[in-house]
Amino acid sequence: MAQIQTSAAFPSPRERRPAKAAVIVRNGLLRILLILQALAVAYPLLWNVMASFKTNEEVMESPWTLPKSLQWDNYVRAFTTAKIGDYMLNSVLVVVLSMIMLILMAVPTAYVLGRMRFRGQKLISNLYMAGLFIGGVYIIVPLFILMNDLHMLDNRFWLSAVYATGTLSFSIYLLTGFMKSIPSDFEEAAMIDGCGYFSTLFRIIMPMVRPGIITMVVFSFFDFWNEYVLAMTLVTSDAKKTIPIGLSNLMQIQQFATDWGSLFAGLVIVLVPTVVIYTLLQKKLTEGLMLGGVKG
């Protein structure tokens, strides 16, 4: 074990290596450091799951004990009294709508910007690039007034449209890179075979940039699912609110009603889709981060 550890830490057999004992001690110390940090990341989440199965009295008693019996009732109340299910449906609807709009806007735009030459191309590219720096809260006041004037407030379709536009800059930036890397022979061949622009785009280009599209979808999913400020401002009626807003309302209410159990159950319900998607797509996500964040 110690032998493996040493050679793994220092891959070259030729090099002058420090004494074996020193390496074991060092790796041990590093491990302790990492384990402490892992606890700091994991324990709050673990505690949340435990608390979601506790009674109010147990929650107040100690944060370190396991629940005496599983209070599934907390989850029932999260759905019935706290209406987590309704908020969740709204969120799903908004995420799906936003994603469809985003794909319909970003893929063709990136295709044109990445693979064609025309006047004004630079201008349009720069416009989208500038959009990377204009975030949510800066423009929320005029956005609110604009949507009020156009009667777009309190409408899940238009909220989705705002979401899709919000991640458009980043998505175009990401996809254009992928588009540029495809050799132009493919298109030429398709054109010669009589494919029009659109069938070339859908039948040749889209499958080739699929990794880029997946990365875009994964990143946007978390953005859409978690968004708070816009949803809070642009949607007013309770029946149309998305889950982050529902949760923060629940938190306000529970301060006084003290039904901690159903609040924690609500948090767990929101965490589940995130955890599932994360475990399924973890690799894609961290790879995408490198594409968008570093090499781009």
Added chain:
Amino acid sequence: MAVCLVPGLAMFMLFKLYPTIQVFYKSFYLWTGIGDKPKFIGFKNFVDMFRDDAFLLSLRNTGFLMVIVPVFTLLIALVNASILTRTKLKERGLYRTLFFFPSILSFVVIAILWSFIYHPTLGFLNSGLELTGLGQYAMPWLGDSRTVLWALAVTMIWQAAGYYMVIYMAGIDGISPDLYEAASIDGATPMKQFIHITIPMLWEIIRITIIFSINGVLSISFVIVTIMTAGGPDRHSEVVMTYLYQQAFTNSNFGYAMAIGVFVFAFSVLLSLISNKLTERGSY
């Protein structure tokens, strides 16, 4: 071709470009409420800002977070990335997965969770202190003006460190192993290798992440503050974004709120430029 571009451009202009232009334009107007007619007042909104103690306090709090959070976040990320890539521990994949996880969590979930961590009676921070015999340090972390900003900063660092760690890990994987090998043959300790190889080789990535991180603080601080403290106690954790929001949607001072938006935007661009200048190669 036009068919490809038009939907995106139309939406972009409506929901991004037009509001952005409006922010700059209407920041010169007195505009109080939807029904009110905007009145041009020149730079008065900007002058008022500097006589507004509540705004100045929120600016100071934001400035504090914009320095503290990036420094600690990026330092922790860099050290962890370097440990995980250089020592080749077998379980490194596990740590990477776990440490990255907070950065995809909803800010709302994080804010609610951490309000309970800091909770004076339910929270496990205080309870943990009592358990380890440090009970005299237990305090209402979010209710005390001396600790509230630090408490919020810890939450933000917890959220972001794993994200930057993954970026740095990719960067370190791109550094030629020969460099490290040569250094260890010459007897350089891992610490020396970290300072003389890892950091210089990652420098361009570090510069970008500093700017990302400074701007990230602006957006996450809004949610964290709104949910965890609502600016309290007594505005000691108010940040510019929550103040802007309050001016717009509680007090209906649309013009003033937009002027704050313009100022904060200019402020963050300025900070990014300063950071860029300070971290230029050759200046250290």
